[in-house]
Amino acid sequence: MSVADGTRAASFVAAADEVLVEEHVPAWRKFLDELRGSSKGLSGFVMIVLVLLVTAFSPYLMPHDPTEQIIAHRFAPPVFDGGTYEHFLGADNLGRDILSRVILGTQTSIAVGFLVVLIAVVVGSTLGAISGYFGGYVDTAIMRLADFQLSFPFILLAIIFMAIFGPGFWSLVVALAVAIWVNYARLVRGETLKLRELEFVQAAHSIGVRDATIIVRHILPNVMPSMVVMATLDIAWVIIFEAALSFLGLGIQPPTPSWGVMIADGRNYLFESHWMTLGPGLAILITSVAINLFGDFLRDTYDPKQARL
Amino acid sequence: MSDALLDVRDLVTRFRTKRGTLVAVDGVSFNIGRGETLGLVGESGCGKSATGQSIMRLIEPPGEIAGGSMVFEGEDLRAKSREEMRQVRGARIAMIFQDPTTTLNPVFPVGGQIAELFRYHTSAGPKEAKARVIDMLAEVGIPRPHERYDAYPHEFSGGMQQRVIIACALVLRPALVIADEPTTALDVTVQAQILALLQRLQRSETNTAVILISHDLGVVAQMCERVCVMYAGNIVEVATTADILDAPKHPYTVGLMQSIPRLDLDEDAAVRPIPGVVADPIRPPSGCKFHPRCAHAFARCYSERPTLKATGNGHMAACHLYDQT
Amino acid sequence: MNDTVQTTAVRPTLEVRHLIKHFAVRQDVFASLLREPLKVHAVDDVSFTVGREETFGLVGESGSGKSTIGKLIARLIEPTGGTMLLDGEDWLALRGAALRRARRNVQMIFQNPYASLDPRWTVESIVAEPLSTHKVVPRGDVHGRVAELLRAVGLEPSHAQRFPHQFSGGQRQRIGLARALALNPRLLIADEPVSALDVSVQAQILNLIQDIQERYHLSLLFISHDLSVVKYVCDRVAVMYLGRVVEVAGTRALFRRPLHPYTQALLAAIPEPTTKRRRIFAAIEGEIPSPIHPPSGCRFHPRCARARALCALETPEFRELAPGHWAACHYAEA
Numbered sequence: 013m014s015v016a017d018g019t020r021a022a023s024f025v026a027a028a029d030e031v032l033v034e035e036h037v038p039a040w041r042k043f044l045d046e047l048r049g050s051s052k053g054l055s056g057f058v059m060i061v062l063v064l065l066v067t068a069f070s071p072y073l074m075p076h077d078p079t080e081q082i083i084a085h086r087f088a089p090p091v092f093d094g095g096t097y098e099h100f101l102g103a104d105n106l107g108r109d110i111l112s113r114v115i116l117g118t119q120t121s122i123a124v125g126f127l128v129v130l131i132a133v134v135v136g137s138t139l140g141a142i143s144g145y146f147g148g149y150v151d152t153a154i155m156r157l158a159d160f161q162l163s164f165p166f167i168l169l170a171i172i173f174m175a176i177f178g179p180g181f182w183s184l185v186v187a188l189a190v191a192i193w194v195n196y197a198r199l200v201r202g203e204t205l206k207l208r209e210l211e212f213v214q215a216a217h218s219i220g221v222r223d224a225t226i227i228v229r230h231i232l233p234n235v236m237p238s239m240v241v242m243a244t245l246d247i248a249w250v251i252i253f254e255a256a257l258s259f260l261g262l263g264i265q266p267p268t269p270s271w272g273v274m275i276a277d278g279r280n281y282l283f284e285s286h287w288m289t290l291g292p293g294l295a296i297l298i299t300s301v302a303i304n305l306f307g308d309f310l311r312d313t314y315d316p317k318q319a320r321l
Numbered sequence: 322m323s324d325a326l327l328d329v330r331d332l333v334t335r336f337r338t339k340r341g342t343l344v345a346v347d348g349v350s351f352n353i354g355r356g357e358t359l360g361l362v363g364e365s366g367c368g369k370s371a372t373g374q375s376i377m378r379l380i381e382p383p384g385e386i387a388g389g390s391m392v393f394e395g396e397d398l399r400a401k402s403r404e405e406m407r408q409v410r411g412a413r414i415a416m417i418f419q420d421p422t423t424t425l426n427p428v429f430p431v432g433g434q435i436a437e438l439f440r441y442h443t444s445a446g447p448k449e450a451k452a453r454v455i456d457m458l459a460e461v462g463i464p465r466p467h468e469r470y471d472a473y474p475h476e477f478s479g480g481m482q483q484r485v486i487i488a489c490a491l492v493l494r495p496a497l498v499i500a501d502e503p504t505t506a507l508d509v510t511v512q513a514q515i516l517a518l519l520q521r522l523q524r525s526e527t528n529t530a531v532i533l534i535s536h537d538l539g540v541v542a543q544m545c546e547r548v549c550v551m552y553a554g555n556i557v558e559v560a561t562t563a564d565i566l567d568a569p570k571h572p573y574t575v576g577l578m579q580s581i582p583r584l585d586l587d588e589d590a591a592v593r594p595i596p597g598v599v600a601d602p603i604r605p606p607s608g609c610k611f612h613p614r615c616a617h618a619f620a621r622c623y624s625e626r627p628t629l630k631a632t633g634n635g636h637m638a639a640c641h642l643y644d645q646t
Numbered sequence: 647m648n649d650t651v652q653t654t655a656v657r658p659t660l661e662v663r664h665l666i667k668h669f670a671v672r673q674d675v676f677a678s679l680l681r682e683p684l685k686v687h688a689v690d691d692v693s694f695t696v697g698r699e700e701t702f703g704l705v706g707e708s709g710s711g712k713s714t715i716g717k718l719i720a721r722l723i724e725p726t727g728g729t730m731l732l733d734g735e736d737w738l739a740l741r742g743a744a745l746r747r748a749r750r751n752v753q754m755i756f757q758n759p760y761a762s763l764d765p766r767w768t769v770e771s772i773v774a775e776p777l778s779t780h781k782v783v784p785r786g787d788v789h790g791r792v793a794e795l796l797r798a799v800g801l802e803p804s805h806a807q808r809f810p811h812q813f814s815g816g817q818r819q820r821i822g823l824a825r826a827l828a829l830n831p832r833l834l835i836a837d838e839p840v841s842a843l844d845v846s847v848q849a850q851i852l853n854l855i856q857d858i859q860e861r862y863h864l865s866l867l868f869i870s871h872d873l874s875v876v877k878y879v880c881d882r883v884a885v886m887y888l889g890r891v892v893e894v895a896g897t898r899a900l901f902r903r904p905l906h907p908y909t910q911a912l913l914a915a916i917p918e919p920t921t922k923r924r925r926i927f928a929a930i931e932g933e934i935p936s937p938i939h940p941p942s943g944c945r946f947h948p949r950c951a952r953a954r955a956l957c958a959l960e961t962p963e964f965r966e967l968a969p970g971h972w973a974a975c976h977y978a979e980a
Contacts, residue, residue, distance in 0.1 A: 036809050128743065211762035218720045219776040220749035233766050364844040480933050508707035509871070512931055513915035536845060539917035563921045578919070581850040582878035584901065585918050592878060594849035598814045 023297035032272045046313045053309025059302030066306060075100070078116045078269055083107050090281070098319035102287035104277060107251050108293040113269045118291060120270045121299065122184060123245040124254045131189040133243055136196025137235070141227045143197065144204030158194045166191050166253075168259075174262050181315045184263040203235040237314040248300040256297055271296050325352035325392075326496055326530050327376070331390035334368075334375045337382075342604045345371035347554030349390070350629070355496065358526040360541035360562070363551035365627070366599055372551075373499045376532075377416055378406045394496065412442040416489035419502035422484035424489075426475040432458070432470030435489045442493050457488040462518060480511035484518065493521060501534045512603045516544060538581060542566055550574045553600040553610040556629060560636040569637040572615045609641065617642055658695040659736045659833050659865035660719065665692045665728035667714055671938060673760075675801060683696045683735030686716040689725075690889040693964075695905055696833065701859060703897070707872055707912075709934050712869045716837045717727035719744060719867065720754045741818040748769055750780050750829035755855075757838035759818035763810040769796070795824040798861075800854060804928050815846035820854065827862060834859070837869045837962035852879055873916060885909045888945040891964075895971040905973040905980060908946045910979040944975065952977055 037045075047053045066073060075098075082103070089095035090102035090110075101110040143154040173187040207213055207230070216226050255261035258272025265271055271292035278288030327484065334346035346368045353359045361369040376385050385502075391398040394413065395602060418424050426434060435457065436450040445453065448585040451470070458466035483503065490498055500519070504512040511627060523529055535541050541548055541562070548565045550558040550573065558571040567573045576595040583590070597614040600606055606613050612622040619641070627639045649909055669683035689711040696702040704712040704721075709830045717723045719730065730737040732751060736975055753776075756762040777783055785792050790793055791865050793803035799820040819839060827835060837854060840848040852901050856879060859866050870876050876897075883900050885893045885908065893906040904910045912932040932949045935941055941948050947957035956976055967980035 036812050211758055212764045214717075214722055215754065215756065215762055215822070216764075216775065218723055218752070218754050219825075219829070221775065221779050221780055222746070230764055236762070285669060296795040301887035364846060432669050478933050508934065509873075509912060509915045510707060511933055513917070514931075516917065535915070538845075540918035542919045542921065543917040566919055577846060580846045581919065582849075582874040583918065583920075584874045584877060584913070584916060585920050585922070592849040592852065594853060596815065596850075598847065599844060608850040617651070 024115050043313075047309070050309050050312070052305050055311070056302050056305030056307075056309060059298065061308055063118060063299055064122070064127055065301060066115060067122045068125045070115045070119055074109075074112035074115050076112045078108060078112040079267060081108055085109075087281070087285045088265045089245075089285075090290075092157075093287060101291040102285070104274075104288050105281060105285070110274075110287065113274060113292045114271070114295045117269045117274065117295065118263055120268065120300055121251045121254060124181075124188070124264075125250045127185050128188040128192070128250045128254075129243045129246050131185070132193040132246070133196050133239060135189070136193035137200040137232065137239060139193070140197035140200030141204050141231060141235075144201035145208055145223065145227055145231065151201075154197065155286075158197050161190070170257055170262050179262060181264060184254065184257060187257075188253060191253075192250070195242060195246065196239065199238055200235050202231075203238060204231050207231050207234055217281075241307060241311045241315045243302060244310055248303035248307065251303075252296060252300055255292075324354065324356045326355045326357075326394065328352040328390075328392040329372075329376070330390045330392075332372065332375055332391065334371050334380055334384065335619055336384040336388050338603065343602045344605070345384070345602060347374060347605075349551075349554070349556050350389075350395050350566065351549050351556060353497070353530050353532060353558060356523075356530055356547045357547065358429055358523065358531045358533060360545035360548040361532060361534045361551060362536065362538060362541045362548055362601055363534060366553075367551040368554040368602075369551050370501055371531060371532050373416065375412060376499060377410060379416075408442070411438055411495070412493045414497045414499065415493070417483075417486055417490050417500040417503045418507050419485050421479065421506070422474065424486050425476050425482065430471045430473055431477070431485050432472075433553065435485075435492055439492050445606065454488070454492060457492045458485070458521070461485070461488045461491075462514075463488070472615055476581050479512060481513055483507065487515075487518065487522070491642050492530070495533065496528070497530045499532045499534070500535070503533075504540065505535070505537070512540075520544065538566075538577065543629060547565060550577070551604040553602060553605055555610065555639060557640070558636075558638045559629065560634075563638050564634065568636075570632055570643060571611075571640050572617050572642070576614070609639075651861075656698055658697045658698075659730075659733060660696040660737075660867070661731040661734075662695070662719070663693050663729045663731075665689055665715065665730065667711070667718055667723070668750065669727045675912075683828055684938055687928045687940050688937060689718065689888050690940075692886075692889070692891050694884050694891060694894060696865050697882075698865055699859070699863050700882065701856075701868055701880045703876040704867065704869045704886060705871065705876045705883055705884040706886035707746070707871060707934055709888060709937050711885050711889040711937075713837055713870075715886075716754065716785050716835045716867065716869050720752055720835055721749065736749055740760075747780070750776070750782075751832045752835065753826035753829055753831035754831075754835040754837065755819065755822045755826050757841050758814045760810075761823065762822050762843075765810055768807050768809055769801075769813075772810070773806075773819060773824045773828060776825060777878045780829060781831065791823075791828070795828055796821075798858070801940065814847070815843050816850055819843065819851050823854070823858065827858065830862070832865060833867065834864045835867045835869070839868075840875060841870065841872060848875070851876050855879065873901075873912065884911070888934065888940050890945060890974065892946065892965050892975070893973045894964075895968075895973075899968065899971050903980075904969065905944075905967055905978045907952050907978070909973075911949075924961060 047057060085099060085103045086105060088099045088103035091100050092098055093102070095102055097110070098108050101114065103109055139154050143151045154232055170187045170193065173183050177183040187246040198241070213226060213230055254263055255270070255272030255275065256271045259276045264270035264273055273287050274292040277283070281288055326612045329352065330350050330351045331346065332346050336343045336345055349368070349372055361372060374390055375381055376398065380386055386399060398406070398409065417482045425431060433452065435454045439445060439450045439453055457472055458469060462485055463469050463481060477485060487563050504515050508517060517623070520533070523531060533541060533544050545562050548560065548562050549556045550565065550571065552573050558565065558569065558574050565574060565576070569578055579593040580595055582592050593613050599609045608624045609622045609627050612618040615622065621641045625641070627641050627644065628646055629637045629639045631637050632643045653708070663744060667689040667690055668685040671686060692715060694702070700959070704715060706712045718725050725738070770792050772787050773795055777788050777791060796803045796806060801817065801820050801824070810821070812945060813821065834938065839855065840851050843851060852875065858864070860866065868876065868879050880897050882896050884891045887908050893900065893904065893909045900909065904913055928951045930951070933950065943959050944957045944962050947953040952959065962974045962976045964972050964974045971980065
């Protein structure tokens, strides 16, 4: 072995004074910086915060008891259609205040949206990570299940669930979660297949780290950004579908206020009292637009691969 | 320099990034004569590729060519319109990239792609173009060029793809070829074949000049007559290949020569690394950009940027050590 | 410099015997019913030893199987056949928890400094991962040990809270080296550790690896496509071509007097930074054949200027042509 003189030793001190390539910016500060620079992200974010505030403080924001029926106020028009401020968005066929019901309905929509996506993320990413990391028969089994799921008409699936478990909040949540877990399974599987070959995962493997630990500590954190983007956009999808199923009578059952149920109620009076559908319709529109704006921003920022051109 | 094919003066190319303005090419001047092979050598981020792309006017926003001139065959390439530039590109100046897979369109047969280029720049008919392309494919050493004319890029190996790229670059007999790391993606034995091909073609072609961009001193040594050594957006030394290799002047070139393990030297010869890392192109060091890594740096190097000065025999170095004034 | 093969008096750190790795090629169901499944002959009957505190080089072009061998020895993939002895013990017999525990003996540094460190982890947690996985030091001492390791590879311990993206390529390779050293391995596998680095930085890392190897008494398997780097670092070298070793010799002997035609061609093909040996590249013809259908007999024969009829028929035996200098060629002579 040729032993060099002082030059070897020089290589040790050499690195110490190397320039710092880049300042590290904590994730939350990067998020705020990016958000400030994006009108799309900022407007979506502000609207979402407002919707969440309404959800949290709904008991204090409702001007009326949402279930109180005042016969005299049946079909009271909204302010902008000749009505009074007592019923800002008008009243329905039973004389209930629409604004109050829309506000209470926020709770249902947000709860369903978050719960469904949470369940789908947990189930989907676990199965996806297992599928991608271990491959082989496990992978084939999980992916065939996913294919089967995707080829199954969603409405039919929802009807089957309602038939088996009876309509209600939890059947709805489970039916919707079953419908979208595949997205996460596929996303996480694909990313895992890529990450598994990356050298830092191989390094962990060669150190002797357990597979489960590698998945939890190395793979999932690196899939997280794409997953958050997808989850955000899916919440909007779930809220719209919750309304659609409830409209069809397959979801939330009256008297629990739900935007979908309210629209269904309003359908019969569409020509005489359009405001019965207008209130909940606007609520759905605003919420889903807000989430989509914010989700698009997240995608542009954290997952440029998926960004639309 | 009226006899030069291409005369680049004070070229500045910069890119806007989130962290600030990145000056990739920072006042670069050089020239190349007809039929000459000039090496642009340096490490990643030294601006050698950006220089090549600037000559081709391939710099797109957020990048821009911010200053200087590039006089090619008597006309400034910077002053040309996009349309005029399209006439020059491919026909008068051609480029060979490192990665052949990004140059060829994967969904069309290669022969058609080259023929299309040929017909765009000439008045040749389809038959004539095809004949010319097949000749060219044969010239770059592709076996059975008649059959391979209709083959798709993925049906060629990496070395064969690079031959196709060379055929594509030379089909219009350009005056200048810019080869950006043309063999870096290839294995050594295949690299040797491609280098031999480039040498042979250049000798037989009508006075094609080549700018060979490479990080590999060996490739440059074997291929080029003159070499420009680049560091952090500047040319720090220009000389004949022999002078660069045997009598380097700039401390960076000296350091580079000492830092590479060599096959032609004794096993026990130690390599001496250049301490530190390549200068940050967004916040470069003051004065001479190499001074933080230079063992000979003195007060003037910290404050004043050295310019290229002749040190005799056509050898030029940008270093205060050689500045007699 | 040690030009002779390790004597049997001291057990070599690693003995590889008849190692084989075939990868199945994915194809559709009908094709696999009709003909024999296709496979990539990545590593075919490879044997070599890495002596104690020796630096053994594996050199070859793409498709030679050198990186696959690195992964096989690190037990990142499982071989199709063959045996491996680590300090005389059957390294392939270990499974499950026993294998995980034993992994500390064989550590690896990787080619790509941008992919070998988890971008979301701090340097401290990266270097501490092996320590906590194997509970090498008490929890309270981890911080101090990380600092020690960082200093050993020439990094400031005060940088431990930084993230990988804040370091240059060369510095990242140092971090990877610190992680590999944390477990005091017996064998260190360096898979192209400098090929992604700039030339002026390569030398820093090469000198560091050499120095670490001496200070920590490591046996080193150095995998590279770059002959000049291998010549600089290694004591002995094996040249690989299409999944087989074609020549093994001490570094000095191999580079002064290569015996296998492939090694000779490889050396002749390298452009050197000198004007003294300027030449037109009289390289070998053709390209590396597909490892799915490797040529019969000697795998180099279709490109070999000296090939005769026998070369296409018979796989050449590995012969010791000079002391410690082996080549697999029918016609090679010392």
